[in-house]
Every structure is written in structure tokens, then in C-alpha cells.
Amino acid sequence: MKEERFDVVVVGAGPAGSVTARKAAEQGLDVLLIERDQVIGVPVRCGEGVSNRIKQFVTIDKRWICVEVKGANIYSPDSTRVVMAGEKMDEVGYVLDRPLFDRFLASNAARAGAEIRIKTEAYGIIKENGYVKGVNIRCASENENKRVYADVVVGADGVESLVGRLADINTRLRPSDMCVCAEFLMCDIEINKEYSEFFLGSEVAPKGYAWIFPKGDDYANVGVGISGDVSGEGHHAIDYLKVFAKNKFPTGKIIAEMCGAVPVCGPISESVADGIVLVGDAAWQVNPLTGGGILYAMRAAEIAGGVVVKAVQENDLSKKRLSEYDRKWRSEFGERLEIGLKAKEFFFNLSDKDLNALAHSLVGVEIHELSTDALLLELVKRNPEMLEELVKHFIS
Numbered sequence: 310m311k312e313e314r315f316d317v318v319v320v321g322a323g324p325a326g327s328v329t330a331r332k333a334a335e336q337g338l339d340v341l342l343i344e345r346d347q348v349i350g351v352p353v354r355c356g357e358g359v360s361n362r363i364k365q366f367v368t369i370d371k372r373w374i375c376v377e378v379k380g381a382n383i384y385s386p387d388s389t390r391v392v393m394a395g396e397k398m399d400e401v402g403y404v405l406d407r408p409l410f411d412r413f414l415a416s417n418a419a420r421a422g423a424e425i426r427i428k429t430e431a432y433g434i435i436k437e438n439g440y441v442k443g444v445n446i447r448c449a450s451e452n453e454n455k456r457v458y459a460d461v462v463v464g465a466d467g468v469e470s471l472v473g474r475l476a477d478i479n480t481r482l483r484p485s486d487m488c489v490c491a492e493f494l495m496c497d498i499e500i501n502k503e504y505s506e507f508f509l510g511s512e513v514a515p516k517g518y519a520w521i522f523p524k525g526d527d528y529a530n531v532g533v534g535i536s537g538d539v540s541g542e543g544h545h546a547i548d549y550l551k552v553f554a555k556n557k558f559p560t561g562k563i564i565a566e567m568c569g570a571v572p573v574c575g576p577i578s579e580s581v582a583d584g585i586v587l588v589g590d591a592a593w594q595v596n597p598l599t600g601g602g603i604l605y606a607m608r609a610a611e612i613a614g615g616v617v618v619k620a621v622q623e624n625d626l627s628k629k630r631l632s633e634y635d636r637k638w639r640s641e642f643g644e645r646l647e648i649g650l651k652a653k654e655f656f657f658n659l660s661d662k663d664l665n666a667l668a669h670s671l672v673g674v675e676i677h678e679l680s681t682d683a684l685l686l687e688l689v690k691r692n693p694e695m696l697e698e699l700v701k702h703f704i705s
């Protein structure tokens with residue numbers, strides 16, 4: 310089998326992989342970024358919604374923005390509406406064009422000097438003396454397998470990371486640890502063009518929610534995510550989605566359909582081992598309450614890129630050295646993921662009656678921020694007994 314050598318090999322060209330690859334390449338490392346699909350960013354497995362915190366990572370480029378969102382409407386089972394963000398505010402979030410966005414991030418990695426190979430899948434890892442030393446890859450275009458040696462392997466290969474598992478990092482998820490989703494891209498529908506909309510209730514999406522994210526004109530992402538442990542024959546996410554879409558948009562047209570899963574179980578116990586780091590969905594860096602992971606993936610990738618560069622320069626690829634990455638991302642947003650998990654466990658086990666009661670407590674309340682923290686804060690203020698478990702995190 311042919312052999313190659315790089316300083317860093319990054320598996321997966323989603324946001325986590327492309328940002329890590331760019332950071333490492335910018336500092337002069339020899340980086341290979343591989344993606345098994347033939348088009349980066351396709352297929353889309355995402356609602357494509359992000360808050361305006363995205364500006365911390367990239368300069369907004371209208372080419373990959375479909376819509377600037379002014380706020381969100383959340384509907385309880387009895388259709389009580391909770392509004393986040395006021396009409397006078399500027400954009401508080403965006404609906405992205407993920408194929409263009411992911412390609413933009415990958416192009417930045419390429420411009421920084423990373424080598425990118427599409428249609429190239431990691432199917433095994435190389436281990437020597439307990440250290441991960443590279444990956445075995447299958448290149449579909451050349452119909453050839455190769456051994457790629459690297460000082461560090463970055464597992465940015467998404468939910469249930471294969472490279473993480475092969476490196477003996479526990480990335481396995483139980484059904485209840487996952488939100489399983491189905492989404493249609495629909496057109497010819499009447500939508501709120503400036504607000505993302507969320508719908509709660511056991512009939513719409515048990516232990517989850519349905520969403521409508523505007524994509525411009527008469528287009529929207531219409532999706533349903535439910536907890537993996539309530540999914541089954543005849544009541545998969547796609548079954549709920551078909552009913553939801555039909556009720557909301559009886560004459561709407563479906564342009565695309567996709568299914569996917571998100572880890573919603575809070576922080577992974579380990580994101581590094583000797584010679585390897587996991588980033589993004591591979592490291593469960595997703596808000597368990599919302600299922601949003603794009604911005605966490607990008608921030609973790611920035612941290613990972615920086616630590617990987619230092620570890621390679623110091624020629625210390627040990628788990629101990631790479632743990633700097635683990636410590637940093639946990640101290641920045643580990644607690645947010647823990648709170649998200651507590652909030653998810655609380656809200657997704659409420660009856661429809663209780664969800665309605667919480668929504669009623671927010672009627673007339675203006676929440677001027679598109680963030681789960683702002684929403685939870687208002688809820689605990691008005692329902693301290695019901696939300697006893699969450700109170701300590703929000704009221705000091």
C-alpha cells in the first residue's frame with residue numbers, strides 16, 4: 310500500500326474539520342484534510358440556523374447567507390406564542406446556505422495551505438506503541454487505498470466518530486443520547502420571512518421540536534427532531550415531519566429531503582488520546598437543548614488548531630499535551646452544554662399541559678436576545694418552583 314506523511318491529517322470537511330485545518334495550516338504545518346463525500350457541504354444535514362455569534366468566527370459574506378433573522382417564535386402545544394427579540398433589533402441570527410458556507414470554510418483552509426482531498430474516506434487508524442500515528446484512507450477517484458502517517462489525527466468526522474472509536478475514545482451514543490431528525494426543503498409556501506419558528510408538543514415532536522427556518526422568498530427548511538429513544542416503526546422523525554408539513558403547508562412542494570442525527574448528551578468524557586483530538590459533533594460539542602452545533606464546532610476547532618500546532622512544534626503528541634485542548638474548550642463552554650443537558654432533560658419530559666403553562670407565563674414578556682440562556686432566565690424568574698433544578702444556574 311502507498312504511504313504518505315503529513316504533520317496533521319484532518320478527517321471530515323465540515324465546519325470543525327475545515328477550521329482546524331485552516332488554523333494548523335496558517336501556522337505552517339503540512340495539513341491534509343479529507344472528505345468522503347464528492348462535494349463538500351453536500352448532502353446538507355442541518356437546519357442551517359445560527360445566532361449572530363457567528364461573527365466572532367468569520368466575516369459575514371452575503372453569498373452564504375440565505376436570510377438575516379430578526380428573532381424566533383416558539384409555539385407551545387396550545388399554540389401560545391413566545392417571542393424572542395424585538396422588531397427594532399437588527400439581525401440576531403442567520404439561516405445559512407450550508408453547502409456554500411462549508412465550501413467557504415474549506416476554501417479558507419486550502420488558501421492557508423492545507424491539501425484537500427474529496428471522495429477520500431478514512432476507514433482505519435494506524436497505531437504504534439499506543440499512539441495514533443495516522444489513518445488508512447480509501448481514495449475513490451484513484452480507486453486506491455493508502456496509509457497516511459501524521460503527528461496528529463483530527464477526528465472531525467461527525468456524530469459517532471469512526472476515528473474516535475477506532476482510537477478507543479468512547480464516542481458511542483445510546484438512542485436517548487441522540488436527537489434524530491428529518492427535514493424537507495420546501496417551496497411555494499407562505500412563511501414568516503424574518504423569524505425562525507419552533508413548535509413544541511407530544512403530537513408534533515415528542516421529546517424534541519419541529520422547526521421552520523426561512524430560506525428566502527417562499528423557501529424554508531421544515532424539520533422535526535425527536536429523541537432517539539422515542540423513535541420507532543411508524544413514528545420516526547420523518548413520520549412526524551410528513552404530518553407537520555402537511556398541516557402547515559398543505560400545498561407546499563418538497564424540493565429536498567434528508568435525515569440525520571445530532572449528539573444531545575452533553576460533553577464527551579474525553580476528547581483526546583495519544584496522537585488524536587476529536588472536534589465538533591465527533592466530540593459531542595452540541596447544545597443538547599437546541600441541537601445547535603455549528604458555532605461550538607467552529608470555536609472548538611480554533612482551540613484545537615492552536616493546541617495541535619504547539620504540540621507538533623514541541624514534538625509532544627501525548628494525550629497529556631493535547632489535553633490542553635480538552636481543558637480549554639470545557640472551560641469555555643462545557644458548562645453551557647451541561648446546562649443545556651439539564652434543560653433538555655427537564656423540558657422534554659414535561660407534559661403538554663406544563664409546556665402550555667410555561668408559555669402562558671411568558672405572554673407579553675419581551676426577550677431581547679436569541680439565546681436559550683435568555684429564554685431560560687425569563688422562565689426561571691417566573692416559575693422558580695417548577696424550574697427549581699435550573700434556578701441555581703441562572704439566579705445568583
Ligand SMILES: Cc1cc2nc3c(=O)[nH]c(=O)nc-3n(C[C@H](O)[C@H](O)[C@H](O)COP(=O)(O)OP(=O)(O)OC[C@H]3O[C@@H](n4cnc5c(N)ncnc54)[C@H](O)[C@@H]3O)c2cc1C
Nearest residue numbers: 321323324325345356357358431467490569589590602603
Ligand atoms: C437535521 C439537523 C439539523 C441541524 N440544525 C442545526 C442548526 O440549525 N444549527 C446548528 O448550529 N446546528 C444544527 N445541526 C447540527 C450541525 O449540523 C452540526 O453540529 C455541525 O454540522 C457539526 O459540524 P462538524 O464539522 O463537527 O460535523 P459535520 O458537519 O457532520 O461534518 C463531518 C464531515 O465528516 C465527513 N466524514 C465522516 N466520516 C468520514 C470518514 N470516515 N472519512 C472522511 N470524511 C468523513 C462527513 O461526510 C462530513 O462532511 C443540525 C443537525 C442535524 C442532523
